[in-house]
Amino acid sequence: GQQLNQSPQSMFIQEGEDVSMNCTSSSIFNTWLWYKQDPGEGPVLLIALYKAGELTSNGRLTAQFGITRKDSFLNISASIPSDVGIYFCAGLLIQGAQKLVFGQGTRLTINP
Amino acid sequence: NAGVTQTPKFQVLKTGQSMTLQCAQDMNHNSMYWYRQDPGMGLRLIYYSASEGTTDKGEVPNGYNVSRLNKREFSLRLESAAPSQTSVYFCASRKGQGLSYEQYFGPGTRLTVT
Numbered sequence: 001g002q003q004l005n006q007s008p009q010s011m012f013i014q015e016g017e018d019v020s021m022n023c024t025s026s027s028i029f030n031t032w033l034w035y036k037q038d039p040g041e042g043p044v045l046l047i048a049l050y051k052a053g054e055l056t057s058n059g060r061l062t063a064q065f066g067i068t069r070k071d072s073f074l075n076i077s078a079s080i081p082s083d084v085g086i087y088f089c090a091g092l093l094i095q096g097a098q099k100l101v102f103g104q105g106t107r108l109t110i111n112p
Numbered sequence: 113n114a115g116v117t118q119t120p121k122f123q124v125l126k127t128g129q130s131m132t133l134q135c136a137q138d139m140n141h142n143s144m145y146w147y148r149q150d151p152g153m154g155l156r157l158i159y160y161s162a163s164e165g166t167t168d169k170g171e172v173p174n175g176y177n178v179s180r181l182n183k184r185e186f187s188l189r190l191e192s193a194a195p196s197q198t199s200v201y202f203c204a205s206r207k208g209q210g211l212s213y214e215q216y217f218g219p220g221t222r223l224t225v226t
Contacts, residue, residue, distance in 0.1 A: 006154075031213045042116075042202050042217035043155070088154060092213050098143075098162070099170065100215060102154040 006089055006103030014111050019076040021106045023089035031092035032072040033100070034063050038085045047074070084110050114138055116218035118203050124224045125193040133188040133221050135203030143206040144186035145215065146178060148199040155202065161186055193225045
């Protein structure tokens with residue numbers, strides 16, 4: 001099936017640092033979504049992107065829909081302890097059924 | 113609004129036993145989904161229902177059946193559980209209109225098959 005390559009797989013940072021992660025694919029997507037999952041919980045939607053080149057912010061989070069439609073980026077500025085968790089990207093293919101494809105996740109750990 | 117709810121939260125089964133995972137949403141969404149989550153593999157789609165009365169297979173449907181009971185409820189059944197079905201199961205829903213493709217997830221059911 002279609003795959004999204006999400007990187008890095010894990011990050012260990014100091015509180016206050018900025019964070020960057022991305023998802024890439026060989027396929028074109030027409031929607032990108034970013035989710036965060038806390039331990040023992042379901043994923044929570046953070047940001048949705050619908051247009052190539054779109055840059056959208058949600059507080060300290062900023063995500064971009066790559067101009068080639070094959071990638072997306074998520075940045076977190078000035079990280080705080082509650083940012084700990086697993087971040088997933090998800091994409092909707094232009095062709096085919098209306099189903100999301102998920103990346104493998106980026107596990108974020110913050111040292112206080 | 114409770115959003116998406118799932119029951120049970122935890123379950124332990126013996127190989128060969130059957131069970132049904134329940135999911136309900138109160139957002140009047142048209143589409144509902146069942147995923148499984150395994151370590152290092154992200155979320156994989158088992159079955160989905162684009163609208164009431166329709167169901168379709170996802171990426172990993174073998175060993176599962178679903179029922180879209182009404183607009184609110186979408187259940188997942190394991191007829192004969194196997195250890196390979198040990199996983200965390202998530203239900204999700206989506207409004208299913210226009211360009212919006214935002215899915216909203218329930219809290220998950222943690223299933224262990226021994």
